[in-house]
Amino acid sequence: MKNYxxxxxxxxxxxxxxxxxxxxxxxxxxxNFAFSDFYKRLDLRRNLxxxxxxxxxxxxxxxxxxxxxxxxxxQEFIVEFDDKLKIIDNKGFNTALWEKVNKEGETxxxxxxxxxxxxxxxxxxxxxIVGVSAENYFxxxxxxxxxxxxxxxxxxxxxxxxxxxxLVKRSFIKPITGLINxxxxxxxxxxxxxxxxxxxxxxxxxxxxxxxxxxxxVETSFETQKNFISNASHELNTPLTSIIGIADLxxxxxxxxxxxxxxxxxxxxAAENLEKKTNALLLLARTGYEKDNKLNFKPVxxxxxIMDAEMTVKAIHERFYIKTDFSMLPDDSMKLxxxxxxxxxxxxxxxxxxxxxxxxxxxxxxxxxxxxxHGILILIRDExxxxxxxxxxYIYDPYFRASxxxxxxxxxxxxxxxxxxxxxxxxxxxVTSALGKGTTVRIELPTYTPV
Amino acid sequence: xAYANGQELNLTATEYRLLMLFVQSPQKxxxxxxxxxxxxxxxxxxxxNVVDVYVNYLRKKIEKVTPIKxxxxxxxxxxxxxxxx
Numbered sequence: 001m002k003n004y005x006x007x008x009x010x011x012x013x014x015x016x017x018x019x020x021x022x023x024x025x026x027x028x029x030x031x032n033f034a035f036s037d038f039y040k041r042l043d044l045r046r047n048l049x050x051x052x053x054x055x056x057x058x059x060x061x062x063x064x065x066x067x068x069x070x071x072x073x074x075q076e077f078i079v080e081f082d083d084k085l086k087i088i089d090n091k092g093f094n095t096a097l098w099e100k101v102n103k104e105g106e107t108x109x110x111x112x113x114x115x116x117x118x119x120x121x122x123x124x125x126x127x128x129i130v131g132v133s134a135e136n137y138f139x140x141x142x143x144x145x146x147x148x149x150x151x152x153x154x155x156x157x158x159x160x161x162x163x164x165x166x167l168v169k170r171s172f173i174k175p176i177t178g179l180i181n182x183x184x185x186x187x188x189x190x191x192x193x194x195x196x197x198x199x200x201x202x203x204x205x206x207x208x209x210x211x212x213x214x215x216x217x218v219e220t221s222f223e224t225q226k227n228f229i230s231n232a233s234h235e236l237n238t239p240l241t242s243i244i245g246i247a248d249l250x251x252x253x254x255x256x257x258x259x260x261x262x263x264x265x266x267x268x269x270a271a272e273n274l275e276k277k278t279n280a281l282l283l284l285a286r287t288g289y290e291k292d293n294k295l296n297f298k299p300v301x302x303x304x305x306i307m308d309a310e311m312t313v314k315a316i317h318e319r320f321y322i323k324t325d326f327s328m329l330p331d332d333s334m335k336l337x338x339x340x341x342x343x344x345x346x347x348x349x350x351x352x353x354x355x356x357x358x359x360x361x362x363x364x365x366x367x368x369x370x371x372x373x374h375g376i377l378i379l380i381r382d383e384x385x386x387x388x389x390x391x392x393x394y395i396y397d398p399y400f401r402a403s404x405x406x407x408x409x410x411x412x413x414x415x416x417x418x419x420x421x422x423x424x425x426x427x428x429x430x431v432t433s434a435l436g437k438g439t440t441v442r443i444e445l446p447t448y449t450p451v
Numbered sequence: 452x453a454y455a456n457g458q459e460l461n462l463t464a465t466e467y468r469l470l471m472l473f474v475q476s477p478q479k480x481x482x483x484x485x486x487x488x489x490x491x492x493x494x495x496x497x498x499x500n501v502v503d504v505y506v507n508y509l510r511k512k513i514e515k516v517t518p519i520k521x522x523x524x525x526x527x528x529x530x531x532x533x534x535x536x
Contacts, residue, residue: 304463310495326501333508 004173012161019157023150027143034143035115038136039108042117044068049076050130053091054123071134073114079129093131101129113140175204183211191219223416238316239274243267273315279343297425299337299448300345302376303329306369308342309349313357320357321364328370335371337448340425348418352380352441355414359405359439360384371447378443387433395431404435458516465490466509473522473532482529506530 045068053076077092085103087095097116100109106119118131179195186193194215195208250263303326310322330336338345356365359382366381387395387402394400396416415431422429427445453460453470462470468490472481483502490505491497510522523531 301463304465307465307491307495322496324495324497326504327498329501329504331507333511 034139042132046117046132049132053078072137074134076132081127175200239270243270297339299339300342301336302338303336305345309346312350313354319363323366325368330371338445339448344421348421351414351418356380356382375447376445380441383438386435386437386439388435455513456517460512469509477532480525480528480531
């Protein structure tokens, strides 16, 4: 902002300096012109006067000269002087100016507002200076007028520039300062804040809008990161609990070698499960949900992913029951291929399926898979508690939990996470729900097309 | 990984398990319910038509790389793996 002000002031200064020098140049050249023009006119009159005064006759070589307009305060004079330049006879000449007169030729000079034109004449061994003096009306009146006019214009121009720059400051710099202050208030702890777009007009409105949209993206990725941590601890806890539980139980008393072996096998299974999850979560953290991270994408079979996801859900929750409808599978298995990351897609589907089971009294989820012309459709349905209609628009917000979920444990991260993953795969996830009747999650994914 | 005629078949886990089942007991006729039970297990409620779908996927993948028909349908019974001359 400081720099901006500096630039503005520099511009104003340049403008003023330019205008002043422009005015000065005009004044200078017009004055010059006025002087030389006036001297020419004086010279004409002087020559005429010389003829009259010296010869005592009127030589009318040019009639127009006789009728020359009489200049303001026009006065003719003739000075006779000796060879020592001493004045012998003076008619009408201010002797104080004798010094300025060229005694051997012509002179033009100016004393105050009076202009003089003199010439040396030699007549019958006598030396004369004949001259005419007059006021330069053009110089004293018109030029002064022009000078005043230019000064006034200059002052007005300056005022104009000042007013304009103040206006600019108010209408442009002030809102920018406001914008900056608003932006300064937004930090990691209040990323939900947005700029008040309606306060700004024109380009600044667009700027505020762009900034807000950037904030949306920043907030989403920020939330994704936060989600990752919550999700990680949540997902990793389950197998860890079972590892501790199994180890605890087998150490509680002496057991046979076979029992130890069994326990160890269970621990290995749980640990492998844990490993898979950390890998998936790390992958999620590394890729984020942004679209440009598709380098690791590979064509994967969605039917296999769904089956693997269901296996995972069942391994964690023994009571959960999943009914899978694969009756709509296409004849061509190529139509079941999706370009993506299997662990992430599996994570998304297992999250939704376990939600469906969790919020149903019979812990049952219905999963159906079908294909259409350029895509794959997955429907995950339950007959559970449903989502209140007015809360449907918040379900993708991280940590949001519907008002009817108090009796269910959860973190409000499964669905937003799943949606991010589906979005990352250029897919769509939508939810329809009826309170008390159940919820349907619809996932559409584009079919893999070999390049 | 499974190969036929020296070419990779590129099977999914389910298709691979199905193939292994056939390979371990050639000439044996598998009923649909048996395949369903062995591949998906009783905990998987998936509907019996998937057996046909997946046998079909497996068959197509094999036939893509070799001219030999390996998996045959036994009408009214099920499926069998045998190589006929």
